[in-house]
Amino acid sequence: MVLQQTTDRRRIEDALAAGRLSVPDEHGFVHGIYAVCPRDGIRAYPHRTVRAHDVQGHAFAQVVVRCFGCGRSWAATADNIHLS
Numbered sequence: 001m002v003l004q005q006t007t008d009r010r011r012i013e014d015a016l017a018a019g020r021l022s023v024p025d026e027h028g029f030v031h032g033i034y035a036v037c038p039r040d041g042i043r044a045y046p047h048r049t050v051r052a053h054d055v056q057g058h059a060f061a062q063v064v065v066r067c068f069g070c071g072r073s074w075a076a077t078a079d080n081i082h083l084s
């Protein structure tokens with residue numbers, strides 16, 4: 001559903017800007033973020049983060065995820081990050 005995806009993307013962007021790797025929903029559940037490996041389709045979870053040097057100093061400039069299937073790691077963006 002397109003509307004839900006848009007909402008998730010917004011929540012993911014907000015979380016990354018706040019330096020968080022998870023997003024709480026309205027029911028109090030916390031959803032971790034993950035990306036999908038383009039090579040094998042396995043979920044890749046955050047492995048390393050790079051902080052941006054913004055005013056508050058806590059935004060993520062980069063979230064590097066790592067696939068447990070093939071060991072590949074790459075910098076994920078809000079475009080290909082999903083909520084678990």
Ligand SMILES: [Zn+2]
Pocket residue numbers: 037038039040041042067068069070071072
């Ligand atoms: Zn993989």
